[in-house]
Amino acid sequence: xNPPDDDQLREVLPRLRRFxxxxxxxxxxxxxxVQSTLEKAISHWQRRHxxxxxxxxxxxxxxxxxxxxxxxxxxxxxxxxxxxxEPQTSASAEDIVVANATWEAFDRLSPEHRALLMLVSxxxxxxxxxxxxxxxxxxxxxxxxxxxRRSLRDLDEGTSREKPSTPSLWRLK
Amino acid sequence: xNPRHPTEQDLHAYLDDQLDAERRQWIESWLQANPDQSxxxxxxxxxxxxxxxxxxxxxxxxxxxxxxxxxxxxxxRANSQRWLATAAMLVMAVGIGMTxxxxxxxxxxxxxxxxxxxxxxxxAYRLFTDNVSLNRNTAIDGNGIVDASDTAVTxxxxxxxxxxxxxxxxxxxxxxxxxxxxxxxLEMTGARLLATDQGPAAMVVYRDQTGRQMMMYIRPPxxxxxxxxxxxxIDGKLMAQYWSKGNYNYAVxxxxxxxxxxxxxxxxxxx
Numbered sequence: 001x002n003p004p005d006d007d008q009l010r011e012v013l014p015r016l017r018r019f020x021x022x023x024x025x026x027x028x029x030x031x032x033x034v035q036s037t038l039e040k041a042i043s044h045w046q047r048r049h050x051x052x053x054x055x056x057x058x059x060x061x062x063x064x065x066x067x068x069x070x071x072x073x074x075x076x077x078x079x080x081x082x083x084x085x086e087p088q089t090s091a092s093a094e095d096i097v098v099a100n101a102t103w104e105a106f107d108r109l110s111p112e113h114r115a116l117l118m119l120v121s122x123x124x125x126x127x128x129x130x131x132x133x134x135x136x137x138x139x140x141x142x143x144x145x146x147x148x149r150r151s152l153r154d155l156d157e158g159t160s161r162e163k164p165s166t167p168s169l170w171r172l173k
Numbered sequence: 174x175n176p177r178h179p180t181e182q183d184l185h186a187y188l189d190d191q192l193d194a195e196r197r198q199w200i201e202s203w204l205q206a207n208p209d210q211s212x213x214x215x216x217x218x219x220x221x222x223x224x225x226x227x228x229x230x231x232x233x234x235x236x237x238x239x240x241x242x243x244x245x246x247x248x249x250r251a252n253s254q255r256w257l258a259t260a261a262m263l264v265m266a267v268g269i270g271m272t273x274x275x276x277x278x279x280x281x282x283x284x285x286x287x288x289x290x291x292x293x294x295x296x297a298y299r300l301f302t303d304n305v306s307l308n309r310n311t312a313i314d315g316n317g318i319v320d321a322s323d324t325a326v327t328x329x330x331x332x333x334x335x336x337x338x339x340x341x342x343x344x345x346x347x348x349x350x351x352x353x354x355x356x357x358x359l360e361m362t363g364a365r366l367l368a369t370d371q372g373p374a375a376m377v378v379y380r381d382q383t384g385r386q387m388m389m390y391i392r393p394p395x396x397x398x399x400x401x402x403x404x405x406x407i408d409g410k411l412m413a414q415y416w417s418k419g420n421y422n423y424a425v426x427x428x429x430x431x432x433x434x435x436x437x438x439x440x441x442x443x444x
Contacts, residue, residue: 006242013240014231022228031237038245043384103227120189121221122228127191142182149185149217156220 009038012055015123019059022118023066023111033069037062056125060133063115070111105155113148120145179203184214188221253386257378259411260388260426337364337377344373348421349444351377351389352437358382359433369393379437387427387434389441390415394422414438 016037020030040061041048048057106114112134119125119133131138179187179200186192187200204211238244334353341350344366351361359379367374374392394400394417403416407429414434415424423441427434 006246009242014234017234017237017240018228018231031240034240035245038240038242039249042242042245042249046382103223106224106227117221117224118228121224127186127189142185145185145189146181149220152220153216 008054009041009058012058013038015055016058016062019115019118019123020062020066022114022122023063025107033062033066036065040065053129055123056129056133059119059123059125060135063134066111105152108155109148109151112144113151116141116144116148117152184210185217188214188217256386257376257388261376334361337361340364340366340375344375345391345421347419348391349418349423349441352440352444354379354433354437354440357433357436362386367392379433381433385428385431385433387425387431387437389437390424390426391421393420416442418442 013034016034017030020033020037021027024030024033037058041058044061048054106117109117115134116130119130120127125133127138127141131141134141136144183192183196183200187197192200204214337351341348351364353361359381361377362380363378365376367376369392371393374390377389378386379388380386390413400417401415401422404414406413406415411426412429412434413424413426415422417423418441425434425438425441427437
């Protein structure tokens with residue numbers, strides 16, 4: 001198979017950065033995520049389905065990297081908690097300010113819900129493509145989409161005005 | 174036939190334009206008769222629009238040159254060359270073991286290095302790290318390594334194997350040819366001819382489909398025709414397995430957990 005065409009990758013780059021920002025909620029973490037995604041894509045190019053959609057394939061690598069990173073961060077937080085007795089998951093004041101300056105309701109959704117809404121509403125992927133990208137069954141895509149949109153409405157209308165005890169805001173280190 | 178009420182998932186699929194024409198029309202008429210649900214759906218539509226607006230025009234975000242694919246490729250090449258450099262150091266250490274009286278039982282300790290083999294290793298290291306030497310014919314004088322005109326690292330291409338075979342025929346006519354491992358998904362991606370005091374040596378690099386590299390190394394025995402007891406040496410993230418056969422000493426350098434290395438070693442030893 002031909003090696004990856006840099007122009008093809010460049011064309012998808014802005015969308016990758018956008019998806020990464022919506023997940024990490026921090027531009028610098030997002031670019032780190034995009035970089036590791038591209039590194040993986042270039043070295044795993046031969047595993048790519050030749051007729052598959054490049055964008056969906058790159059999104060799926062990015063999402064997998066993000067989830068893996070979050071698991072690592074989670075393990076680290078639990079380890080720290082063990083040593084210090086303090087939970088490390090609270091969002092910093094700076095994070096809160098950033099979130100308030102944008103769209104708090106969306107930022108308070110879980111990363112899974114944010115990923116789904118980004119792929120469906122912003123990227124316009126089909127449910128089938130979303131199912132492959134996020135590696136979840138198509139039935140789960142549809143039920144999760146209902147829940148995500150309802151959560152977003154609830155948060156936006158302030159029915160959950162109380163801050164959750166563990167904010168859903170966090171940063172990928 | 175459609176049921177009387179669409180499910181909530183039908184409404185989302187309608188909003189996301191995932192329905193066929195017939196089903197879409199059915200939901201449209203149902204929404205007209207059900208203004209409450211229609212208003213709810215309108216809010217979701219506004220949310221989607223708001224999200225699109227928030228993340229509009231990512232192509233206008235400040236550029237980050239580190240993310241350009243060419244830059245990423247350059248960094249990957251540099252990493253790969255660092256790998257080669259470490260591998261080169263390791264096989265040179267094996268070579269030093271042959272000439273410097275370094276014993277196999279002392280596997281985890283670097284050999285004591287005399288001035289001459291050290292120059293050998295340092296020059297090998299330069300060969301693999303200095304981009305200039307990769308791109309033009311370089312001759313290094315003295316006791317060390319000479320990179321002759323036909324020995325630049327070959328780029329991965331269709332001629333790779335052919336060129337490597339020719340190189341071996343020319344310099345190691347009675348040595349073991351690097352085996353073709355393409356059936357196991359391993360591609361020969363490059364070869365480099367080196368000169369030692371005892372005659373030519375060569376490295377052949379294989380890469381598997383995940384990008385993992387391993388290397389075959391062939392060199393003449395050390396001073397006094399000293400043949401090598403089979404052995405193994407682990408140095409950081411790399412492992413060298415080495416032995417002597419016929420008129421040459423051989424080594425396979427790989428990551429310690431690379432199963433392909435055992436295959437290559439077996440093929441070489443049984444050839």
